[in-house]
Amino acid sequence: MTYKAPVDDMAFLLKNVFDVQQQFKDIEVFEDFDYDLYEAVLEEGAKFAENVLYPLNRDGDEEGCQQDGDRVITPKGFKEAYQQFCEGGWQGINGSPEYGGQGLPKALHVLVEEMLYAANTSFTLYPSLTAGACAAIAAHASDELKQTYLENMQSGVWSGAMCLTEPHSGSDLGILKTKAEPTDNGEFKISGTKIFITGGEHDLTDNIVHLVLARLPDAPAGPRGISLFLVPKVLVNEDGSLGERNGVSCGSIEHKMGIKGSATCVMNFDDATGYIIGEPNKGLACMFTMMNKERLSIALQGTGLAEVSYQVARQYAEERIQGRSIREGKKGAAILEHADVRRMLLTMRATNEVNRALSVLLAMNIDLEEHSTDESVKSQASKMVALLTPIAKAFFTDTGYENCNHGIQVLGGHGYIREWGVEQFARDARIAQIYEGTNGIQAQDLVVRKVCADQGAVLFDLFEQISQTIAGTNAEFKAFADQLTIDLAKVKDLSQTIIKQSQENAFAAQGGAVEYLNAVAYVIGGWLWLKQLNVSDVLTDLQKQRKLAACQFFYDHLMPRIDSYVASISKGYLSTFELSDELI
């Protein structure tokens, strides 16, 4: 079963749906880029994903990572693929050109990331974490640290890892205990244990640069007493060569449900030399600079796995002959003819294609936030990024897992057998709902910080954009515009409801947060379907008809989920709040 990266759809989004170059017209760093370049990058990325990474995916799952002392060995072929990845310049695609990155837009990068996650999620997590670490270093570290580390990280010669979680401190980072003792020369000695560290140890690179959250001796309690440190596995000499081994070691690796080729490490820091990034006690803020990008990256894990799952299920459904077709009125039909199989495949495609669109919109706003010189554009983009990030992270990964499970179901009994590969997609997708902030946390973030904090101001800006799209819709798609008008009104009302609930009882609003996030996401989905249809005349007839089919399905059978969210949230969660623990 093959995977083909959906390059045409990706180019359509960049060029026709969002016309990103038009959006970037005032951005100097992007002025030499054009759509031909973007398409060439997508084509090359597709080749790498399809031909190098995808063939390693199944075996990587079976083999997993192996521990040998404090060394961790990645599955067969990962090391060679990583060399090719670095040689192709993929690590620095969105990295700062000052330190060897290619400085391409995030809007392009997310599409490449989707392909990589689709082809091999375990592999892709290594460079994804490195990219995140680079972003934090580029934004907050001293020039000296940047000069010492960034070029080798952006080329992939060294990798990065993010060390946040401790055994007792997961979602609640404020209570972490890892210590940082200042030394006389301005450095720090880091001691403590971190868990669930993706790529904390592996054999792909000679050095691993850890970004570690820790407490200074005099730090205040809670989240305002956390600082960020760069702690390399191997110390770097003044001439840039590798020196002595630092006090960093991998205690063990976890045995997990999925992403078995990705090393998830317990990391021990034992008087390890570290260098502070940013101001003392401002570590969480530094870390959160890159958190939006990491959350978007994990969102793409959901989309990528759901896309490859769709493709495999679609192929199987065409080849598997079983039962009688009502459509064609014959025995011995491909199961693609069966009503329920069509329902599942269209559910997958209708969400995957709209999630992909939202990832480009969100990434484009990240680009504008970072690079625009127009302060109002920058500020508006920044607000959109803040609003859309939790939605993308939770919705892409929840629907991603749902869709991977549809993929299993299409294959029936074969879907449950490991050699067919689709059950791996589901297992690999499951973690994306948990890490980088659980989807429950994303929903709380949306309700509390992104919607209720400003009384829905930014959200209603977004809704205004939706109304404009509705107003400008081609007559051909009026039925969709009418339906979206109705659903938008429902979700506007629902937003008022949740704002009101949060004023009366914060718990009650948080109880409905996950449902609320989904309701908003389905309206955004309806909007982005309409935006695609409105420019679909540039597509081939087949492509346009496929868009129409998926959009119709989304409107008819997925957007109705909004009704259940509205009904549930309207009941409120006050009664749940009032229950004593023993009644749960």
Place this chain on the structure above:
Amino acid sequence: MTYKAPVDDMAFLLKNVFDVQQQFKDIEVFEDFDYDLYEAVLEEGAKFAENVLYPLNRDGDEEGCQQDGDRVITPKGFKEAYQQFCEGGWQGINGSPEYGGQGLPKALHVLVEEMLYAANTSFTLYPSLTAGACAAIAAHASDELKQTYLENMQSGVWSGAMCLTEPHSGSDLGILKTKAEPTDNGEFKISGTKIFITGGEHDLTDNIVHLVLARLPDAPAGPRGISLFLVPKVLVNEDGSLGERNGVSCGSIEHKMGIKGSATCVMNFDDATGYIIGEPNKGLACMFTMMNKERLSIALQGTGLAEVSYQVARQYAEERIQGRSIREGKKGAAILEHADVRRMLLTMRATNEVNRALSVLLAMNIDLEEHSTDESVKSQASKMVALLTPIAKAFFTDTGYENCNHGIQVLGGHGYIREWGVEQFARDARIAQIYEGTNGIQAQDLVVRKVCADQGAVLFDLFEQISQTIAGTNAEFKAFADQLTIDLAKVKDLSQTIIKQSQENAFAAQGGAVEYLNAVAYVIGGWLWLKQLNVSDVLTDLQKQRKLAACQFFYDHLMPRIDSYVASISKGYLSTFELSDELI
């Protein structure tokens, strides 16, 4: 993390909610039984599940089944546990007393089954398949076959397996190819390959009795040309002792997402001696005799795994300190205080407890269908079994998987780590949505054969029972009764919609079948919650308050899903029908 079988809740259902002994008052074979006996059986079953099976569950997943030539070795401890299982008489709990079974009601048996599946699904599948084979033999085989095989099977000395699926023939059994050649002595020579055979080979028993679907030489094509054969792994001598090995062998075992301690076998039949069960070419009908029981058994796999998942998540949520509680207004709260964790735990409990209730209702109707001497009771029960079986199978396993995934989410990152065990529950649960007829097939069965075929007559009988419960509801629960009245009306309308759709275009009705099944299930759930509340005064105050809390949650936050099903089905699936294959 411990598992405690919910014995009190089970006894409450048998005695107070359904008062099964009153229902069975005219059934002679149950007349010596009473609630004391049922509770004693539940207590003993709980001990076995908690103390013998549950401790083997995690290791059994890690170790899996191993193949050694054509032998299959079950995980460590399974053999000893199986001996205890047999010695305790658990294999024949619901089996025919004429052949050593205990003849206890299915209504009790399902509750024991739930415990066993909760404690160790992989183990439980072996005796579950044996019980299914016994039921088919008891109903259709010759006296000679019964005498030769049933006693040893009902005691667990020999086990059973069901051999239906072939590589090209899964949901569509009509196209299976395994051949049965008659011999001169009235026996048959069976040749062919069967796949996905649960317990097809293992080391728990000295003999395995295969029930095999195959075609006679002159058989008509399709489902009406299939016959059922009993094919023992080891031939049985006239004196009942084991004789020569039959031409039955295990080619390989599958590597699966879950249920790794359950051997899923490719079985080769090579001129194997077989004995016909029932009439030639009537094999499918014989097999379907026991299919309702098997489907209910698999439904219980969903409930059991969701229950143990709830219990582990509930314990974790009480012990895990993380973040600030809005409820208690303090830092360092157990996550049980958090709104979203409460939402997940209550979702689990609210569905688990109502699914358990439905399993007793359905099993009680199986008992009445089998044993009642009142033809109208028997006939009405038979109709209810036919109607409720696909609902139970699909709904318990879909919500079972959903709930196991909530369990993972409550544990966060730890939920994804194998040693915590909850991800295993999800992996083990996933297959239940597929085997014994995929949940899509269950939904087609409900819509086509159980609802549309009689214009909803049996369904509206059930709705009439719901109305009676509403009419007789205590004033204390009037708000629920009012809500149920509204939702019942919605689902009645929806049933008319789907009947109308099926008359106009069968495909269109089938497209909405899964959603329709869920809509019906949530109304039945609301009904069974109300039935529980109406007799909840017999409970302790804490038990009653827990029932009330879960019921409230079910009505406020789960029954609203009906609205989305109504909205989606109302749009119809005609547009999906009309799409050419390339647009899917």
